[in-house]
Amino acid sequence: MTTLSVTGGHVLLPDLTVTRADVLVDQPTGEILEVSPDLAGEGDETLDASGGLVTPGFVNGHCHVAMTLLRGYADDKPLEDWLQEDIWPAEGELTAEDVRIGAELGVLEMIKSGTTAFADMYFHVPEIAAVVEEAGVRARLGRGVVTVAKDEDAAHEDAEASLEVAAEYDGAADGRISTAFMPHSLTTVGESYLDEYVPQARELGVPIHYHANETAGEVTPIVDDHGVRPLAYAAEKGLLESEDFLAHGVHVDDEEIELLAEAGTSVIHCPASNMKLASGMAPVQRLLEAGVTVGLGTDGAASNNDLSMLDEARDAAMLGKLAAADASAVPADAVAEMLTAGSADALGLETGRLEAGAPADLAVIDLESPHLTPRHDLVSHLAYAAAAADVRHTVCDGQLLMRDRDVLTVEEAAVQDRALEAAEALAARVDG
Numbered sequence: 001m002t003t004l005s006v007t008g009g010h011v012l013l014p015d016l017t018v019t020r021a022d023v024l025v026d027q028p029t030g031e032i033l034e035v036s037p038d039l040a041g042e043g044d045e046t047l048d049a050s051g052g053l054v055t056p057g058f059v060n061g062h063c064h065v066a067m068t069l070l071r072g073y074a075d076d077k078p079l080e081d082w083l084q085e086d087i088w089p090a091e092g093e094l095t096a097e098d099v100r101i102g103a104e105l106g107v108l109e110m111i112k113s114g115t116t117a118f119a120d121m122y123f124h125v126p127e128i129a130a131v132v133e134e135a136g137v138r139a140r141l142g143r144g145v146v147t148v149a150k151d152e153d154a155a156h157e158d159a160e161a162s163l164e165v166a167a168e169y170d171g172a173a174d175g176r177i178s179t180a181f182m183p184h185s186l187t188t189v190g191e192s193y194l195d196e197y198v199p200q201a202r203e204l205g206v207p208i209h210y211h212a213n214e215t216a217g218e219v220t221p222i223v224d225d226h227g228v229r230p231l232a233y234a235a236e237k238g239l240l241e242s243e244d245f246l247a248h249g250v251h252v253d254d255e256e257i258e259l260l261a262e263a264g265t266s267v268i269h270c271p272a273s274n275m276k277l278a279s280g281m282a283p284v285q286r287l288l289e290a291g292v293t294v295g296l297g298t299d300g301a302a303s304n305n306d307l308s309m310l311d312e313a314r315d316a317a318m319l320g321k322l323a324a325a326d327a328s329a330v331p332a333d334a335v336a337e338m339l340t341a342g343s344a345d346a347l348g349l350e351t352g353r354l355e356a357g358a359p360a361d362l363a364v365i366d367l368e369s370p371h372l373t374p375r376h377d378l379v380s381h382l383a384y385a386a387a388a389a390d391v392r393h394t395v396c397d398g399q400l401l402m403r404d405r406d407v408l409t410v411e412e413a414a415v416q417d418r419a420l421e422a423a424e425a426l427a428a429r430v431d432g
């Protein structure tokens with residue numbers, strides 16, 4: 001038996017308190033055996049967490065990981081113009097190889113910033129799955145379906161491909177990969193396609209993930225066409241089950257919040273993307289008070305422009321207060337929960353809490369820096385002051401993915417070189 005003890009640090013516990021403790025990990029099963037003080041001599045191997053905070057690995061609840069290749073490619077536009085004028089034309093040129101390279105870069109960035117799991121909506125999903133498998137992270141993957149502006153055959157093919165990939169990859173990579181059916185949004189997938197394919201996704205037993213209520217501009221056409229607000233429409237279409245999770249939820253009214261709470265459908269809050277595209281401010285405090293499960297996501301790197309969940313945490317706290325016009329809204333412990341257990345619960349993962357029997361997905365954050373001194377409150381530091389570069393070690397499924405900032409499963413320099421080359425060639429193809 002091989003055990004790893006993560007020793008000498010403070011640990012963020014499931015009740016969001018912090019205590020001095022060690023974490024003993026069983027590597028063959030990938031589970032946490034024990035969280036308690038004085039486990040230092042217990043493991044076959046030791047991971048030094050002294051001067052650090054051991055937290056559950058962060059769970060990025062909504063991403064398009066291969067979009068790292070489009071980081072900085074098109075900025076400073078609202079969602080619809082940005083997608084239609086810049087992003088979709090560029091994505092039209094993305095090859096399977098590009099998606100592989102972009103996903104490698106994104107997963108590398110995740111490991112370096114303490115993220116151990118993510119939900120991803122994109123295309124060429126087998127490439128992304130291969131990267132997840134090799135890099136050692138956990139993911140819920142799906143193919144995004146768009147049916148507008150497509151002929152019927154192409155639209156059906158897209159939806160069928162999404163179901164097929166969900167069926168094929170669920171449980172892959174020793175269970176580190178799970179899947180979902182992923183209609184892109186309530187306005188970019190036609191009603192007849194939802195009617196046809198949502199029941200098929202249910203039969204398959206996978207959750208459904210989609211963008212919803214992201215901009216005011218996507219609420220109006222739904223009200224005009226269907227006579228109800230988007231989430232009432234989503235409920236009518238069978239898209240509001242307890243295993244489902246939607247991205248954004250910016251423009252939701254009280255009735256829609258109630259629908260989410262009653263259904264148990266989770267919301268992935270993406271504050272950086274919402275600010276950058278000027279989509280609006282999600283009512284996070286109201287969602288939390290209503291009992292909705294809220295997680296955090298970066299969205300793609302082209303609307304963020306990084307994949308750091310610690311940045312997202314700070315943005316969530318700041319924007320949540322501004323949205324509520326209340327400095328006590330979205331406090332540090334709520335942010336810490338969204339970053340870990342909230343996102344994990346939204347995605348239906350067992351991770352997000354450091355306790356015996358849970359998957360050993362964790363990050364060690366180095367606290368011995370000027371910007372993390374003094375250390376009155378480590379949950380406050382997690383929400384407001386820690387940054388990606390402070391992450392010292394990353395562990396997923398009991399395996400070390402990064403030790404002392406040295407990524408062990410991905411070749412850092414080679415991935416960056418490949419990404420630079422692929423991104424340049426892509427831009428040349430789009431412009432040419």
Ligand SMILES: N[C@@H](CCSC[C@H]1O[C@@H](n2cnc3c(=O)[nH]cnc32)[C@H](O)[C@@H]1O)C(=O)O
Nearest residue numbers: 064087121122123144145146184211299300
């Ligand atoms: N199979 C689909 C691809 C959909 S993948 C998911 C899509 O979501 C896009 N996307 C990224 N960020 C956002 C966002 O914030 N809102 C809506 N769509 C986004 C992304 O560029 C990608 O095209 C097709 O044939 O077009």
Ligand SMILES: [Zn+2]
Nearest residue numbers: 211247299300
């Ligand atoms: Zn998105």
